[in-house]
Amino acid sequence: MAESRTANLDGLRMHYLIEGDGPLLMLLHGWPQTSHCWRRIIPGLAEHFTVVAPDLRGYGLTDKPTVGYDKRTMAADIRALARSLGHTTLTLAGHDRGARVAHRYALDHPAEVERLVVMDIIPTREMWRRFDMTTGLALGTWHWVFHLQPDLPERLASADVRGYLGYFFEKWTVRRAELDVEEYFKAFSRPGALRAGFDDYRASFPHDAEHDDADWEAGRRLEMPVLALWGSAGLPSRVPVLDIWRDYARDVTGAEIPDCGHFLAEERPDVVLAHLRDFLPR
Secondary structure (H helix, E strand, C coil): CCEEEEEEECCEEEEEEEECCCCEEEEECCCCCCHHHHCCCHHHHCCCCEEEEECCCCCCCCCCCCCCCCHHHHHHHHHHHHHHCCCCCEEEEEECHHHHHHHHHHHHCHHHEEEEEEECCCCHHHHHHCCCHHHHHHCCCHHHHHHHCCCHHHHHHHCCHHHHHHHHHHHCCCCHHHCCHHHHHHHCCCCCHHHHHHHHHHCHHHHHHHHHHHHHHCCCCECCCEEEEEECCCCCCCCCHHHHHHCCECCEEEEEECCCCCCHHHHCHHHHHHHHHHHCCC
């Protein structure tokens, strides 16, 4: 069973789950979730890896500072955690916002990332490039622009945390009963949690966009093997996911997870685990 721990990373107290022994495999959750989303995946991976699932900056039991939500800083948090555990190389698997942190880590420190798994996303740069009325509605990403607004999302969502988050858990899932939504309602009811989650989105533009554009213009692409997974009813299911990722990485494989919405690790943990076992070295 995964052990719950806390690391002090230059003043940021980061909560994480850890189980197993071997090469480091870091699992990064998205919004509006926490490390809890990986609970059904961790035991099967811990047979061959040291599996670590942190609560990202601002999420869960990790501190919620008012700054540092650009993906470069959030990736640096994860790198500091890996080093605190004695690892200089790792495999990264991220879902949703966590996949964006993992993507940035792999761009900033390519020699340290052995393999990369991205779940139910396309690159942030492509999200902004393709954002219009049609794709915004098709990809279910209208909330990106809403979350960018200062103060307003917190004011409205705090009046009904369960109602606001519950909308996404309802709209973005196929196998809704598999999600432990009560855990997430509790997590985002903590002081600062809603604001921090929205700050994660607010960093997407202009900060993350500037970093992503700079890498693109410099010709930087991911060199390590990349696995892209998405749900058959997931957010990017209406766009050519693999073709898009192949513009950003040299070696991309992937698969659509059937009978699945956005929350892959909770909706179809057995299928996700099988894909990870096939992709990861033993």
